[in-house]
Amino acid sequence: MNAGQLPRWVDFGLIPLLNLTAAFLVSGLVVLIIGENPIEVVQVLLWGALGFGEGVGFTLFYATNFIFTGLAVAVAFHAGLFNIGGEGQAYIGGLGVAFACLALDQVVPWWVTMPFAIVGAALAGAAWAFIPAWLQATRGSHIVITTIMFNFIAASLMVYLLVNVIGEAGSMQPETRTFEDGGRLPFLNDFIPFADFGTAPVNLSLVLGLIACFGVWLLIWRTRLGYEIRSFGANPTAAVYAGISPVRTIVVTMLISGGLAGMMAMNEIMGSQHRLLIEFVTGYGFVGIAVALMGRAHPIGIVLAAVLFGMLYQGGAELSFEIPTITRDMIVVIQGLVILFAGALEHMFRPALVQFFTMRRLNAAQTG
């Protein structure tokens, strides 16, 4: 299945749309089986995600998380690496954010803290990706295995630190103290005069995420390093032959990937929760894989996929609230179907489409 067999609009537009439609059709069947009206369910889902300011705010808030974790997976994809460790890298990224905020929040305003928090998040996330990257590059330990294992190590480390070292003493909840204003990113409500996102915690991190998207696009398609990453991903042997260092490429790519995942903590910790707490990542790292797959590892695709998953998260919450028979497990089923069709069954419609467009091209050639 080579690139270039299909027009770009089919590859990046029609195929995701078909996958999505198939996912929703199957979900609709499931909804029918449990005795609800699928049309009504879709209405509530859309309304919950986009129908009012606060819903939009939450959709964008979740999307911000997915943009970061999606970008992280995408960058690694380009080098042919499958970084499953976004979950752990984001978790440890929270540590970087928290250190910056706890140190600075009482003395300086937020815009002074922010660069330190960003650097902290990126460094911490990158550091967590470094060991798996190093092992992959020099020892051939498979990065899928090591990054998964590092997710568990991250969880243990964070529980240990929050309970025994940096947690607030005497609190039953394993978390740090709440940051003062100097450790809080402004909400979009605060600096966009006409915005009304209600209590949704969508914050400046969204802008940061979009800047990161542009940065990733620049990196992958407009720099020498990006060229090396793509060459290495397309054919490692040829890349080495061309003088690209595999160790350097793997390590640098994973550091960037881990750093992006770590920056997800900006949104959750500095943007929304204003304290470091256990389990704040709760699956965003894993969903990032689906986001990257669906977005074809391209920043624009990732933004669209991130918004879609944000809608599913927020609309899903409203849905199980409005229609109690649609339990939270049903929402997981719907989300799972979207991931299944968009990710795993990505190639289902492709052969048929390739055939269709090849035929059309041939016909056009004959008549022309």
Place this chain on the structure above:
Amino acid sequence: MLILRTFASVFIAVAVFSAAPAQAEPAIVYSVGGKFDGSFNESAYQGVQQYTQETGNSVREFELERDAQSRQALRNFASRGYEPVVAIGFNQANAVAAAASEFPETSFVIVDMVVEAPNVASYVFKESEGAYLGGVLAAMASESGTVGFVGGMDIPIIRRFLCGYVQGVKSVGQETEVLFNMAGDTPAAFTDPARGGELARSQAQSGADVIIQAAGGTGIGVLQTAADTGVLGIGTDSNQNGLHPGQVLTSIRKRVDRAVYDSFIAFDQGTFKPGLNVLGVKEGGMDWVLDDNNRDLITSQMQQAANAALSGISTGELVVEDLAADGSCPVS
């Protein structure tokens, strides 16, 4: 055209769903474990059931999928006139504080955490006192001189339970050994019966013949394995004696159901009081269960000892130490 129609129907949906209940109806938001976790949330659910059966009123329920939804759910209920709005689990504390200040006229309840606000009633439990009773019974039932403890995660609330358990065990005999393990550090720590089973098996192999669980859904696996390997389990939060009749020594109940039921009833009768309620053994907030499923396992001696401890704690003659400020247990 199709798009227009979709939008039109979306707006209709808005109109339909913003309808408020005719009279104040209570609402409850369960924590991430879900209302059928066989443990903590289920205990709350039993309180809801008792209320709906006795009064015939209905209760709106919502199960969180992740903690970030908590504030939204609480606001949704409050803004539509549901009252009181009950939040189950310490993870919801910040959300309750935020929602309570936004809706000062609505009564809120939080279980397992304290939120100081003029319209919030907080219920917290002295888990260590209940665990102490479990420790006394475990030590007396043990023939090997070794008892086990399987916790969910190494966090203060579980440590506190362990601490009370150890004190209860040591009160029977200083030489009795307590093995303890925590199931994990990820959210799965409280939802992984297989992991609970493994830990229980390894403790049984190391000689433990009574194993208590403080691990929510993971604990179901602990009790299962205990029954399979012929050692005794001890349930927590809900009455779990019936899960494996004759193989669960007892259950240390945390009466979340009473906290929920009482707050609903109090609100209906106009006697709802905000503020802190600490439910220990004395207040009937923690107890141990003796029923047909475990009657043969509890000797009269054990029953006497457990009841003596219970009344000792109630009168204040017996003090179960809580965790020290640094999170360590004064007894080990």
